[in-house]
Amino acid sequence: MAALAVALAASVVSAQPAAPADQSAEFKRGRMLYIQCRACHDLQPSPVEKVGPNLGGVIGRRAGSAADFAYSPALQASKLVWDEATLDRWLEKPSALAPGNTMAFAGIANAADRAALIRYIVLESAPR
Ligand code: HEC
Numbered sequence: 001m002a003a004l005a006v007a008l009a010a011s012v013v014s015a016q017p018a019a020p021a022d023q024s025a026e027f028k029r030g031r032m033l034y035i036q037c038r039a040c041h042d043l044q045p046s047p048v049e050k051v052g053p054n055l056g057g058v059i060g061r062r063a064g065s066a067a068d069f070a071y072s073p074a075l076q077a078s079k080l081v082w083d084e085a086t087l088d089r090w091l092e093k094p095s096a097l098a099p100g101n102t103m104a105f106a107g108i109a110n111a112a113d114r115a116a117l118i119r120y121i122v123l124e125s126a127p128r
Contacts, residue, residue: 022123030120033113036105043124052103058082058125063098074100087118 034043040052053069060083064076078098080086089097091114093107108114 022119026116026119027123029113030116030118031124033108033117034120034124037117040103043121044128055121055125057127059084059122072100072102074098075102084118084122087121088114091117 037052040050041055042048042050043055045056046054049068053066053071060081063078063080063082063086064071075098078101080090080098082090086097088111091108092111094101094103094105095107108117
């Protein structure tokens with residue numbers, strides 16, 4: 001009986017998705033802040049089309065380059081590459097970094113909140 005319980009527990013654990021590597025307070029804060037983005041973006045490839053482009057593998061990607069998404073000319077022409085520094089500027093005020101882009105989001109003024117959100121995005125958007 002005990003052996004069965006152990007086997008069951010092991011199968012429950014292995015059924016979990018690839019474990020988030022980071023359970024720090026900052027990561028958890030980032031996950032909470034990402035709730036603002038979730039309606040419009042997924043962080044892993046998905047057949048679901050949302051209002052915004054899929055952000056799976058976004059780090060290192062040219063802005064405006066996800067397949068099958070109709071970007072604004074403004075974002076496509078921006079020549080930005082998404083890394084932590086460009087994401088920080090984007091999330092502070094998207095309209096300032098790429099004027100004329102169509103992401104309906106005012107921005108996050110608090111630098112620590114942006115850092116936490118970016119940490120979450122970096123970990124959760126990495127290819128699995
Ligand atoms: C109301 C929907 C909406 C919300 C909310 C939103 N976005 Fe966006 N996002 C968009 C759209 C639409 C674009 C494409 C803009 C364009 O083409 O000009 C975009 C573009 C982006 C891009 C550029 C992706 C690429 O492939 O170049 C990033 C990064 C991004 N959003 C991150 C975020 C994050 C992080 C949040 C939460 C703080 C967020 N977005 C909130 C709709 C949204």
